[in-house]
Amino acid sequence: MMQIKIICILLSLVGVFSSPLKSYYSQENSCVIQKCHAIDSNKINVHLIPHSHDDVGWLKTVEEYYYGRNDSIQNVGVQYIFESVLQALEQDSSRRFIQVETAFFWKWWNKQNAKKQTLFKSFVDNGQIEMVGGGWSMNDEACTNYQSTINQFTWGLRLLNDTLGDCGRPKIGWQIDPFGHSREQASIFKQMGYNAFFFVRLSKATKDERILNADLEFLWKSSANLDDSEIFTSIFSTDSYFAPNGFCWDYLQCDSDAINNDPESFDYNVDTKVALFSEYIANYTKYYKTNNILFAMGGDFQYQAAERNYINIDRLIKGFENNPKYNVFYSTPSCYYKAVSDAKPNLTVTTTDFFPYAESNHTYWSGYYTSRATIKRFERSGNNILQAANQLNAFAKMRDQQKSVDYENNLKSMREVMGTLQHHDAITDIRSKFYAPDDAGTVIIQEVVNDIVLSAANNYDVNFELDSNNLLDSVTMNGETVKITQKFMAYISNNGTGDHVASGSYIFRPINGSDAFNIDYYYGKTAVNETTPKKIPITSTKGNLVDEVIQVFNDWLTQTIRVYKGDDNNFIEFDWLVGPLDNNTVETTNNYGREIITRFYVTDFDNEFFYTDSNGREMMERKRNNYPYDDPRQEPVTSNYFPVTSKISIQDEANDLQVAILNDRSQGGSSLWGGEIELMIHRRTLRDDSKGLDETLEEMEFGKYLVVRGQHYLVLGSTTAATNDATSDKWTLEKVKDSLNFQWSGLQHALPDNVNILSLEPWKESSYILRLEHIMAKDEDINYSKEVTVDISEIFSPYTISSIRETTLAANDWLSDTESSNSFKWKTARAHANPQLLEPATKTADSETQILLTPMQIRTFIIEVSK
Ligand SMILES: *[C@@H]1O[C@H](CO)[C@@H](O)[C@H](O)[C@H]1NC(C)=O
Numbered sequence: 001m002m003q004i005k006i007i008c009i010l011l012s013l014v015g016v017f018s019s020p021l022k023s024y025y026s027q028e029n030s031c032v033i034q035k036c037h038a039i040d041s042n043k044i045n046v047h048l049i050p051h052s053h054d055d056v057g058w059l060k061t062v063e064e065y066y067y068g069r070n071d072s073i074q075n076v077g078v079q080y081i082f083e084s085v086l087q088a089l090e091q092d093s094s095r096r097f098i099q100v101e102t103a104f105f106w107k108w109w110n111k112q113n114a115k116k117q118t119l120f121k122s123f124v125d126n127g128q129i130e131m132v133g134g135g136w137s138m139n140d141e142a143c144t145n146y147q148s149t150i151n152q153f154t155w156g157l158r159l160l161n162d163t164l165g166d167c168g169r170p171k172i173g174w175q176i177d178p179f180g181h182s183r184e185q186a187s188i189f190k191q192m193g194y195n196a197f198f199f200v201r202l203s204k205a206t207k208d209e210r211i212l213n214a215d216l217e218f219l220w221k222s223s224a225n226l227d228d229s230e231i232f233t234s235i236f237s238t239d240s241y242f243a244p245n246g247f248c249w250d251y252l253q254c255d256s257d258a259i260n261n262d263p264e265s266f267d268y269n270v271d272t273k274v275a276l277f278s279e280y281i282a283n284y285t286k287y288y289k290t291n292n293i294l295f296a297m298g299g300d301f302q303y304q305a306a307e308r309n310y311i312n313i314d315r316l317i318k319g320f321e322n323n324p325k326y327n328v329f330y331s332t333p334s335c336y337y338k339a340v341s342d343a344k345p346n347l348t349v350t351t352t353d354f355f356p357y358a359e360s361n362h363t364y365w366s367g368y369y370t371s372r373a374t375i376k377r378f379e380r381s382g383n384n385i386l387q388a389a390n391q392l393n394a395f396a397k398m399r400d401q402q403k404s405v406d407y408e409n410n411l412k413s414m415r416e417v418m419g420t421l422q423h424h425d426a427i428t429d430i431r432s433k434f435y436a437p438d439d440a441g442t443v444i445i446q447e448v449v450n451d452i453v454l455s456a457a458n459n460y461d462v463n464f465e466l467d468s469n470n471l472l473d474s475v476t477m478n479g480e481t482v483k484i485t486q487k488f489m490a491y492i493s494n495n496g497t498g499d500h501v502a503s504g505s506y507i508f509r510p511i512n513g514s515d516a517f518n519i520d521y522y523y524g525k526t527a528v529n530e531t532t533p534k535k536i537p538i539t540s541t542k543g544n545l546v547d548e549v550i551q552v553f554n555d556w557l558t559q560t561i562r563v564y565k566g567d568d569n570n571f572i573e574f575d576w577l578v579g580p581l582d583n584n585t586v587e588t589t590n591n592y593g594r595e596i597i598t599r600f601y602v603t604d605f606d607n608e609f610f611y612t613d614s615n616g617r618e619m620m621e622r623k624r625n626n627y628p629y630d631d632p633r634q635e636p637v638t639s640n641y642f643p644v645t646s647k648i649s650i651q652d653e654a655n656d657l658q659v660a661i662l663n664d665r666s667q668g669g670s671s672l673w674g675g676e677i678e679l680m681i682h683r684r685t686l687r688d689d690s691k692g693l694d695e696t697l698e699e700m701e702f703g704k705y706l707v708v709r710g711q712h713y714l715v716l717g718s719t720t721a722a723t724n725d726a727t728s729d730k731w732t733l734e735k736v737k738d739s740l741n742f743q744w745s746g747l748q749h750a751l752p753d754n755v756n757i758l759s760l761e762p763w764k765e766s767s768y769i770l771r772l773e774h775i776m777a778k779d780e781d782i783n784y785s786k787e788v789t790v791d792i793s794e795i796f797s798p799y800t801i802s803s804i805r806e807t808t809l810a811a812n813d814w815l816s817d818t819e820s821s822n823s824f825k826w827k828t829a830r831a832h833a834n835p836q837l838l839e840p841a842t843k844t845a846d847s848e849t850q851i852l853l854t855p856m857q858i859r860t861f862i863i864e865v866s867k
Pocket residue numbers: 069070073433
């Protein structure tokens with residue numbers, strides 16, 4: 001969320017052990033569950049889960065991956081995976097498979113005849129194939145905005161529901177590759193009615209600590225605002241989603257010996273294979289609380305020749321027949337989840353998230369929060385355009401019901417492009433060959449500041465002062481003058497000499513762990529920390545509508561600081577233009593990249609914590625030097641970097657002051673010491689960081705190194721909601737709504753200030769999706785943080801809502817269906833001590849069009865309208 005007021009939830013940063021668990025339930029995937037192989041409660045149950053991890057674009061494009069083009073890069077054709085797996089499943093009904101990415105499923109499905117489609121569906125119906133994940137892509141969790149994530153699941157799950165029906169409705173969040181995990185992602189899964197969230201990548205030290213406590217499975221309390229937000233979460237025992245060494249038989253990335261179970265053969269090895277696998281099982285079961293463990297059997301784009309895998313897994317399973325300790329069988333994530341929940345473990349509750357992701361004392365995946373800065377802005381604009389296009393097509397459809405199908409078809413390709421952009425190899429660090437030179441650059445460079453409707457004089461008396469060198473010196477807002485400085489600085493990227501950990505597309509690692517350097521105002525190539533400030537040239541303009549100062553730092557960096565006059569402009573805008581970071585700026589001889597930041601510093605300000613948003617919604621508390629590897633002092637900068645999707649803020653209770661920066665795209669950011677806030681705005685790194693991409697981060701457009709333009713908005717105010725000047729909230733609310741791009745003039749009645757229409761889009765036949773969201777958090781504001789009831793019957797006047805039915809968040813399941821089949825509940829001993837916690841979430845008693853929303857709640861409806 002982008003409000004100025006900050007949720008002051010001081011939740012502890014680590015799991016709360018043996019906390020009372022609130023009742024937890026959700027509909028199970030009954031088609032799959034009914035067909036699970038039997039559990040043996042006297043043995044360790046080993047769930048083998050065949051899977052193929054199919055990136056929706058990485059080293060090749062989606063098309064190249066699907067058809068199997070350009071195989072010298074990666075020998076992959078995803079179409080063959082479908083064919084090959086179907087044949088293998090026909091051989092033996094005990095075999096299982098999971099299907100994850102709907103972008104590939106949909107491409108395949110549309111090209112099949114009815115017979116092939118029926119075959120696939122029969123495997124979904126008989127539990128041999130479980131559909132998991134189900135979004136258009138497996139989205140990134142750091143740089144994505146919640147709206148885009150919801151949209152890409154809504155579209156993916158819609159296609160699954162339309163083609164596969166009830167049995168094909170995913171209930172499992174399967175995020176095995178993203179580079180760190182957000183709490184909002186867990187919340188989205190929970191709100192979509194999912195049962196469980198599986199992931200792999202988290203910081204090694206955090207994982208080690210959880211292993212010691214047998215805590216790799218826990219309940220993730222995914223929201224500080226929503227009731228009933230816990231979702232069962234399971235972290236893999238292995239360090240990757242590949243099969244354990246020795247059990248990888250695919251022709252891609254594998255070299256394990258096949259299993260030979262012919263006693264006559266001198267290569268007979270099933271006993272040694274069983275012994276080795278038993279060792280893995282014995283080692284890893286200690287990490288978990290129940291007598292179940294899962295192994296993902298597969299990897300990137302595996303199962304193109306599925307029998308290679310299945311034949312060997314069959315023999316492995318056979319090798320464990322009658323094993324006294326281990327019951328080994330084909331399984332799926334829902335079967336595993338069912339087995340674990342039936343065992344009723346006492347789980348701990350986690351309220352934090354899993355950022356930044358660190359693989360070692362020096363390898364922090366915090367560069368991708370900023371990499372490819374124009375693509376990240378492009379994505380945000382794309383989301384706004386999609387949201388607007390959805391609304392316009394919905395309105396057009398209301399007027400012209402005859403052509404309702406056309407209005408939906410208009411949106412199809414944009415929905416899919418945006419879904420692909422959310423992929424964890426796209427919005428993060430997309431490969432240079434994937435975007436055409438004339439797309440992003442042009443749009444971004446030409447992007448015009450939003451039209452601003454300017455009215456009377458500024459009521460808020462927002463102002464700023466520069467010092468004698470023309471750098472920011474102080475800010476006046478809400479009746480307070482605060483000394484705040486701002487300047488641009490550069491980190492020098494580590495070039496990987498020595499330990500081979502270089503700054504690159506994914507990794508951010510300043511050389512020697514050192515702080516940023518002042519940018520040399522006129523030259524800048526050598527890494528000299530300019531300590532004698534230079535006076536920078538400025539041009540200032542004062543007008544009736546806006547006052548602005550243009551600062552020219554050098555030939556690749558300028559900034560305009562603006563104050564708008566008129567109502568609701570209670571902020572200062574920093575409009576920066578950075579680049580090209582060419583060879584005169586970057587030290588190419590030793591491959592020292594440059595990573596440019598903007599740094600704000602508030603004098604006499606003390607903050608131990610800072611706050612960053614989770615995918616544009618709730619704020620997360622961050623503690624400096626707390627996370628996440630053994631010794632953060634070895635990388636004091638990058639270990640403190642977090643994803644900032646829309647807002648970063650600091651507060652000083654003693655001074656009753658908080659300062660926030662809102663950004664226009666995802667960036668990495670931090671508060672490295674009291675009073676400091678920084679955001680990384682652009683990067684050029686000259687070394688590949690050995691994470692598989694095999695290219696440097698040196699973007700060019702129009703024959704030049706990339707130029708990036710963007711905006712930051714600075715706001716400040718009191719820390720306490722009670723004494724806060726409500727007008728600042730009004731500004732923030734307007735700003736939030738602007739950024740959500742939903743100032744729809746088609747609305748006949750204004751919605752309350754704290755309610756936003758998150759989605760209005762044409763849906764199947766004569767229907768529409770309508771999503772309403774409460775945009776304030778609990779305790780955020782005395783006036784706006786209350787629950788609110790909206791009467792929506794008249795909002796689309798002259799059309800009235802003729803039917804309305806609530807769904808889960810992704811609109812693929814009627815809410816009543818989900819609620820009526822509550823199957824099992826998590827319980828703990830202490831839950832009985834707090835019986836009130838077992839009460840179901842307060843349910844609304846609204847009449848059909850009187851919609852009650854609690855803080856941060858999103859409700860999704862399928863509606864029809866008539867005139
Ligand atoms: C295959 O990849 C190479 C190297 O990236 C590229 O030059 C070529 O155009 C690609 N070929 C096709 C058919 O896409």
